[in-house]
Amino acid sequence: MNTFKNQNLRRYLWPCIGLLALLVINAIIAPEFFQIEFKDGRFYGSLIDVLNRAAPVALLAIGMSLVIATAGVDLSVGSIMAIAGAVSAYYITKGVDNLALIIGAGLIAGLIAGIANGFLVGYMSIQPIVATLILMVAGRGIAQLINEGQIVTFDHPGFAFLGTGSFLGLPFPVVLVIITFAIVQLLTRRTALGLYIEAVGANPSASHYMGLNAKAIKMSVYCVAALCAALAGMIAAADIRGSDANNAGLWLELDAILAVVIGGASLMGGRFSIFLAIIGALIIQTLTVTIILSGIPPKFNLLIKASAIILVLLLQSPLFQKQLAQLKFRKSSPTNNTSVNGNNKETKNA
Amino acid sequence: MLNRKLIPLAVTCCLFFLLFGVGSIQFEGFGTPRVFFNLLSDNAFLIIAAVGMTFVILSGGIDLSVGAVIALTGVVCSVLISKYQWHPLLVFPVVLIGGTAFGAIMGAIIHYYKMQPFIVTLAGMFFARGLASVISEESIPIEHEFYNDVSAFGFEILGDAWIGSSTIICLMVLVVAIIAAHYTRFGGRVYAIGGDANSSALMGIPLAATTIHIYAISSFLATLAGIVYSFYTFSGYSLAAVGVELDAIAAVVIGGTLLTGGYGYMFGTLMGVLIMGVVQTYISFDGTLSSWWTKIVIGGLLFCFIALQQVLVRVKPR
Numbered sequence A: 001m002n003t004f005k006n007q008n009l010r011r012y013l014w015p016c017i018g019l020l021a022l023l024v025i026n027a028i029i030a031p032e033f034f035q036i037e038f039k040d041g042r043f044y045g046s047l048i049d050v051l052n053r054a055a056p057v058a059l060l061a062i063g064m065s066l067v068i069a070t071a072g073v074d075l076s077v078g079s080i081m082a083i084a085g086a087v088s089a090y091y092i093t094k095g096v097d098n099l100a101l102i103i104g105a106g107l108i109a110g111l112i113a114g115i116a117n118g119f120l121v122g123y124m125s126i127q128p129i130v131a132t133l134i135l136m137v138a139g140r141g142i143a144q145l146i147n148e149g150q151i152v153t154f155d156h157p158g159f160a161f162l163g164t165g166s167f168l169g170l171p172f173p174v175v176l177v178i179i180t181f182a183i184v185q186l187l188t189r190r191t192a193l194g195l196y197i198e199a200v201g202a203n204p205s206a207s208h209y210m211g212l213n214a215k216a217i218k219m220s221v222y223c224v225a226a227l228c229a230a231l232a233g234m235i236a237a238a239d240i241r242g243s244d245a246n247n248a249g250l251w252l253e254l255d256a257i258l259a260v261v262i263g264g265a266s267l268m269g270g271r272f273s274i275f276l277a278i279i280g281a282l283i284i285q286t287l288t289v290t291i292i293l294s295g296i297p298p299k300f301n302l303l304i305k306a307s308a309i310i311l312v313l314l315l316q317s318p319l320f321q322k323q324l325a326q327l328k329f330r331k332s333s334p335t336n337n338t339s340v341n342g343n344n345k346e347t348k349n350a
Numbered sequence B: 001m002l003n004r005k006l007i008p009l010a011v012t013c014c015l016f017f018l019l020f021g022v023g024s025i026q027f028e029g030f031g032t033p034r035v036f037f038n039l040l041s042d043n044a045f046l047i048i049a050a051v052g053m054t055f056v057i058l059s060g061g062i063d064l065s066v067g068a069v070i071a072l073t074g075v076v077c078s079v080l081i082s083k084y085q086w087h088p089l090l091v092f093p094v095v096l097i098g099g100t101a102f103g104a105i106m107g108a109i110i111h112y113y114k115m116q117p118f119i120v121t122l123a124g125m126f127f128a129r130g131l132a133s134v135i136s137e138e139s140i141p142i143e144h145e146f147y148n149d150v151s152a153f154g155f156e157i158l159g160d161a162w163i164g165s166s167t168i169i170c171l172m173v174l175v176v177a178i179i180a181a182h183y184t185r186f187g188g189r190v191y192a193i194g195g196d197a198n199s200s201a202l203m204g205i206p207l208a209a210t211t212i213h214i215y216a217i218s219s220f221l222a223t224l225a226g227i228v229y230s231f232y233t234f235s236g237y238s239l240a241a242v243g244v245e246l247d248a249i250a251a252v253v254i255g256g257t258l259l260t261g262g263y264g265y266m267f268g269t270l271m272g273v274l275i276m277g278v279v280q281t282y283i284s285f286d287g288t289l290s291s292w293w294t295k296i297v298i299g300g301l302l303f304c305f306i307a308l309q310q311v312l313v314r315v316k317p318r
Helices: A002-029 A046-069 A077-093 A099-123 A128-147 A157-164 A172-189 A193-202 A204-209 A214-240 A252-262 A274-293 A298-316 A318-332 A339-349 B004-026 B033-042 B044-058 B066-083 B088-112 B117-135 B145-152 B165-183 B185-195 B197-202 B207-233 B244-254 B266-286 B292-315
Strands: A037-039 A042-044 B154-157 B161-164
Touching (some): A046 A214, A046 A274, A077 A099, A077 A214, A077 A252, A099 A128, A099 A157, A128 B292, A157 A172, A204 A214, A252 A298, A252 B117, A274 A298, A298 A318, B004 B292, B033 B161, B033 B165, B033 B266, B044 B066, B044 B185, B044 B207, B044 B244, B066 B088, B066 B207, B066 B244, B088 B117, B088 B207, B145 B207, B161 B165, B165 B185, B165 B266, B185 B197, B185 B207, B197 B207, B244 B266, B244 B292
8 A cells, every 4th residue: 555655656756857847947948937916907927928838738638638548549629629719700700699509519529529539449459549530631621621621710709708808817728727726636536537447448348247338438428538639729720810831739648648648648548637737738748848948949959859659658667677777877876877868878879 | 261360351342443443434544554553653652651551550559740741751851952052863862861760769659658659650740741841831832853754754564554663662662561561570579569569578579669669660651652643743841741641541441451450461551552543543433423432432441341340350269
């Protein structure tokens, strides 16, 4: 029991330390980073900006962490964002004024996409990467079809509030992330659902013999992921007051997966922490800000991100941990070895 | 009765001729050798990349770095040729060796650290695109006599059909790949690993060497595809060829290769690319259909072929 607790603590420790370290670096290179102003009923400052910009990826990461916990992956969330944005823009330009109707339409579009993904993965047992690849390819086409190939702009103050409004001083996207987090966390940790999801990911056949309906559970996680993506898509559309089928949510599926991985989840499934996935999303956004603040040209962004993924993955790999431990051991002992050392360098360069 | 292994391939071939036939009946000038050979020359880089992807998918893996490697190749070529005045014939071996090493490193990480190919090649994709944009964010033109000569090289057959240098390269790659996949020991090992990695390890197949070779080949071919791509564009741009990896995967699947590995034909991949090309050509001939229909149709085709694979796997007699 004690070791279990220790493990759990370690799991939470590393991502949080990573985020703190980045924040400290930011504070050192730009002392104004932590300044927060209260103006016109809402907070302003770099920190709030990080939260606000991380919101879409954080929403995607909430859904993605559930999907990854079942040993799946959802590549279509970026396209679902585009579809949801396009659908809500379509209804606004058609003269629908009822905010609930507009948001509902976007969410239903997302739900349909999620059901399609869940059906392919759960009921047709197609590999998740491939099943969601279909919608990733076709989804942008569908969004363009709804937009008729244009960038549809709209003017609807109520809908724009989703992206640019504020509530209790916080930007509204951040509030939406908190609400979604609370709902999903309650659903998964205060009911047995979370345990079921982890069981399906950890050992599908064992959970089948236990009497779990793996198909329905997979269906439900893809639906949650798609709903989160639809919400993120509407935030993105509300933010720019327009729907751009080509660029809305482009590559965000990769950021979402990265956020979940940084949060310490294994891609083999079996465990998840929504909180850590959100921390992961914050780390990605803070890292972007750190790169800007430190004066490194933004073109290095991707290269640094790639190095970060490899580093996090290596740190998770048992073999690398062993090699690292060996390295420490050998360093303290007089016999020096170069082979392990060289090996490590090589993989880090990759 | 047709060998059931050949059913997906047969369906793919029939579908290609059906689409081509419908186009020929509907539009004047569609059913000509010229249009057919244009399919090959327009998609030569995609065929080369998809052949590499076929090896990876046959072994049960996936390579998401293909498009990024194509872009990186273009950028490196253009910088070396235009800025440093290297001769292209010197540049090509350098980038090909570099690309192969890149793939080998990814393969080594996948094998030795037991990571999923999906996430390692995803990092590889970020890395290659990142490196390309660090080298140059702007598009760099390639100006060299040799490039013009190679690009213009070719001959006419069957009246007005044109076989260019890119078509020749892509057909050569295809022939070598068919021989390598179906008639060599290496090919057998790729299929065996895709069928069951554990059993093949127990059989004594060198997993490490084979995995590293597979990803090295995929990146080598992606680099070659990048060189061929630069024959069309005469430039290197870090955001070129976005999404080519997905097109390549789609082509492999439509070509009848099973995504779980161990099952499929190189020739099918060619047909997969040609079907995607024919859909695009059909849409451009029609004129009233918008370009986004290409994406939707390819998504639909992907779904149909994956569903077909599932049915075939399930009905399989034990």
